[in-house]
Amino acid sequence: MIKLLRFLKPFAWSVAAVLVLVLLQSLADLYLPTLMSDIVDIGIVNGDNQYVLRIGGLMLLFAAGSALCMITASFLSSRVATGLGRNLRSMVFSRVESYSLHEFDQLGTASLITRTTNDITQIQQVLVVMMRMMVSAPMMSIGGIIMAVSKDAVLSLVFVVVLPVLAGTILLIFRKGVPLFKAMQVNLDKLNRVVREGLTGIRVVRAFNRLDHERERFLAANSDLTGTAIKVNKLMAVLMPVMMLVMNLSTIAIVWFGGIRVDHGDMQVGDMMAFLQYAMQIMFSLIMISFMFIMLPRAEASAVRINEVLDIVPEIKDAEKVKHAAGQRGFVEFKNVTFSYPGAEQPAISNISFTAGPGEVTAIIGGTGSGKSTLINLIPRFYDIDRGSILIDGVDVREMSQAGLRAKIGLVPQNAVLFTGTIADNIRYGKEDAADEEVRRAAETAQATEFITGMKDGFDSVIAQGGTNVSGGQKQRLAIARALVRRPEIYVFDDALSALDYKTDARLRAALRKETADAAVLIVAQRVSTVMGADRIIVMEEGKIAGIGSHRELLDTCEVYREIVFSQLSGEEIA
Known part of the structure; x- marks a missing residue:
């Protein structure tokens, strides 16, 4: 996947703009719980309505800025991903055109079609997610932890238990998912090959009454793809319930222990509310990271297949010094x-x-x-x-x-x-x-x-x-x-x-x-x-x-x- 990112060079300014916009959005989102904490601890506790309105207006301003950054980043990231997909399809098609017949036989027509269409689409989809989340998710997670610790370092010990559980779950699913996604693309190649042969050879199939045989071939290839897809989706289906369970248990723990600390006077109500918001931001950022890990294995498998096409050096190529015929024409x-x-x-x-x-x-x-x-x-x-x-x-x-x-x-x-x-x-x-x-x-x-x-x-x-x-x-x-x-x-x-x-x-x-x-x-x-x-x-x-x-x-x-x-x-x- 990393090898394909070199083709983002023509979109460098757009990528930089997306990263800056996502960074600003993350900073705005991280500042909102602190403002809410101030409203509760200063404005509401002291009955200062002017302070509440002033800080509330500031929150609306930050929220509007965050939304504007998010919309613009989404637009630019979609343009970059679509442009990269267009360029990759052009490069793959051009490279395939330069292949000798041996290279065609080596990869197969059905596989080349899948790589030019489905595999590049996978890269496009994951690139949109990556550009928006690869800055936002880590920053929200790390920034959330820093802000939560600044509110109450003792209560932050909850994360010492929670974060390793989430990280371990994500890594385990990632390791099991990569081989299945690779197998899924191979099964897709096989299905495309069977469909292509059945459609192009329909006259022969009908002439020899082999419709049932071709249907069985299709069902077998389709079942292989379906079976692999079900295994992948079962694996990925485990992730979200685990994440939500850990997130809800974390919320209970924060409210429980935070309530005790508020009762003992070690923490203010506004700080506990802000801490809870930061905890949610951390959890949601980890969910975003988990989504990336869900999409990355398939994109990685697709990237390997695209790189294989681009890395094959055609056996037949022009000589460094091309000669031109000067003798008899047509000999x-x-x-x-x-x-x-x-x-x-x-x-x-x-x-x-x-x-x-x-x-x-x-x-x-x-x-x-x-x-x-x-x-x-x-x-x-x-x-x-x-x-x-x-x-x-x-x-x-x-x-x-x-x-x-x-x-x-x-x-x-x-x-x-x-x-x-x-x-x-x-x-x-x-x-x-x-x-x-x-x-x-x-x-x-x-x-x-x-x-x-x-x-x-x-x-x-x-x-x-x-x-x-x-x-x-x-x-x-x-x-x-x-x-x-x-x-x-x-x-x-x-x-x-x-x-x-x-x-x-x-x-x-x-x-x-x-x-x-x-x-x-x-x-x-x-x-x-x-x-x-x-x-x-x-x-x-x-x-x-x-x-x-x-x-x-x-x-x-x-x-x-x-x-x-x-x-x-x-x-x-x-x-």
Whole structure:
């Protein structure tokens, strides 16, 4: 929690103002019982009504000043806490955006969402309480004790018994509460994950009649969270009755022993009344401290999780001295590239070497798990390689800025992702300032114009969350249009034509030939018909290159390619 307080620097003046206002409020509240004591011991005892009115007016003035300080401090503390929450959310989101795919896998999407929302909200709430109470509560407690002792030192011995009991109770509950609050946040992550999977995969769940199974998963996760929350609340529920019991017993003790001292003439009635007020202030300040201790464990657990996000140093970052390509535009070269996923026993790809130049189509084909998509994901540097080098226009991708590298690439992923918004907005995701004509041309090349114009609002038609109101083939064509509108130097199609029928596939490939004539094109595909017209075909098997060449060359030289071809095409088609 303390580590996060460094982000309060932009709000330093507001925090200082809150602390000063709370200090003034505390001083005013501490002075009020003394004024009341004077009214009783001097004004009422002597029958001096003018003194009573004068001191009473002074009490009203101090009370009004205390209220004004409290209102202003509450307003400023709320602004500071909200501002810190806003900044933390921005920092967490920015840091997550810089993560490699490995870091995403390490923390999990559901957990990152919880940390960005719920955990930061916990920090906000506790910060408001802390700024108002971290000065007020200790000062009221210590100041109350000093003022009470000044009224009657002997009667103050009551606190010698009371305060250790309260402090011990608070510390015991705090120690037991911290692990439970941490477990509660983990259970919340689990619940979010189950809900997210159930909602995003609702079609699969219904298709396989697994509604009852998903309901059971949800109930189990919900029960875990509920059970932990009940344990925490039971623990915290003990605190308030204990505090009230001790406070009431203290009141009885003060009245009892104070009455005896008044009767013996060792204490005045007004002083006993003031002493009782100071005792109440001390007790209430300890209750305020206990509230802080109730909120702090959960905030501490949340702060640890937020710091974990901020402290992770992304594996993939820009080099200290960024190089800029000066050679041929759109030239890709792999030199003895080997890559392993974190924790894997064997490399996903080994000793991969090939080149892909502008104006050439390089196709990659192979069986499932042969490393095709892995190879493609290394080009935009989603992962860093173990050995070898990947050169773009003669510069190692690790020596280029990530933004500069990815600006050269138009990627169409295996699973087309669309965003909530219009069709035009989704296409412009590839180029924010694309003109309407560029958007239409990209859609036409991607063979998407026909279904777009068939929709009610054309290019202004709204895409639902996750693209659920368009088919798989339509998603792929919009994703292709998004890459085309960018006009990059390198096009990367990761099995991006798999959802298209053969007729649309053929028309799209013919249109792409014209549109991408000056760029390097890399296509990952399962269909032989998609790759057989490529300038260069790379055949992958078990993470290694089994053969490189044209369709005809590979039919003669590569057994793996022949098996793929014979499994998909008839003898007439091969001929």
